[in-house]
Amino acid sequence: MKARRGLPRNRLIPEKRIYFRPELTHCPDCGTKLKRHHTASHKIVATLKGILDVWNMAYHCPNEACGKLERYFRSAQADALCLKHTSYAYDVLVLVGEMRFKQHMTVTEISEALTQRAIPTSERHAMRLYEWYLTLLRASLTDDVKEDLKKIVKEHGGLLLSMDGVQPEKGNETLYVVREGFGRF
Ligand SMILES: [Zn+2]
Structure with a gap:
């Protein structure tokens, strides 16, 4: 790995603060x-459109x-930005997936390409982003998730679903992410 100078390469400095409120009023x-x-x-x-607070x-x-x-109701739009416990938006993950799958770029090349797009990323982070992308592709309705959904229906009388299509660049394939709003998926 290259020597680091100054700030760590994966330090994210926000450009804009956004307060999201639920879509339901x-x-x-x-x-x-x-x-x-x-x-x-x-x-x-970190999103392809900038780093957000x-x-x-x-x-x-x-x-x-x-x-x-x-x-409690939260903003589906805010939840739709990225996976829980991660700081990189779905559009970044999808772009990483495309660079790896379609353009066969190495982790070093991906890390450099993201850094050029103002998303400071170390090689180790680029690798993790690719792993998260693979996790997303594999995500489906497992028995554990079905049990959790049943509990939510019992507790809240229904599910609050939102669906979002993620496309890093026009003309590329779109990844659709469905999430439930009451639980903590
Ligand atoms: Zn009421």
Whole structure:
């Protein structure tokens, strides 16, 4: 690995702070306006469009008579940015997958290409991004996930699904990611 000078190569410095609120503005059961409750998540996310400081605010129905004070709504758009526990957006993962699969680039070349696109990435990180991409491709409805979904239906009376297509560059293949909004997938 090359000698590092100055900042670590994978240090992400945000250019923009964004507060996301849920797409739903009113309670789907009683129609009361949802109220801000707490910060559901806060992280720095590297996307192909820049490095973002992302705050996802959880809202809930404040009507006690409705009886769902502990059901929280988050922004599906914020959750759609990246995998939980990672700081790189899906568009970056998909680009890494294409560079590796289609253009047969080495990890060193991928790391350099990302750094040139203002996404500072070490070789080790480029390798992890590729592994996450493979994990995404393999993601499917396993028995564990089915059990979790059943619990969510029981607890919240249904599922809140969102679907998002990720395409790093126009004309390339699109990866579709489906996620559930009440649970923690
Ligand atoms: Zn309500």
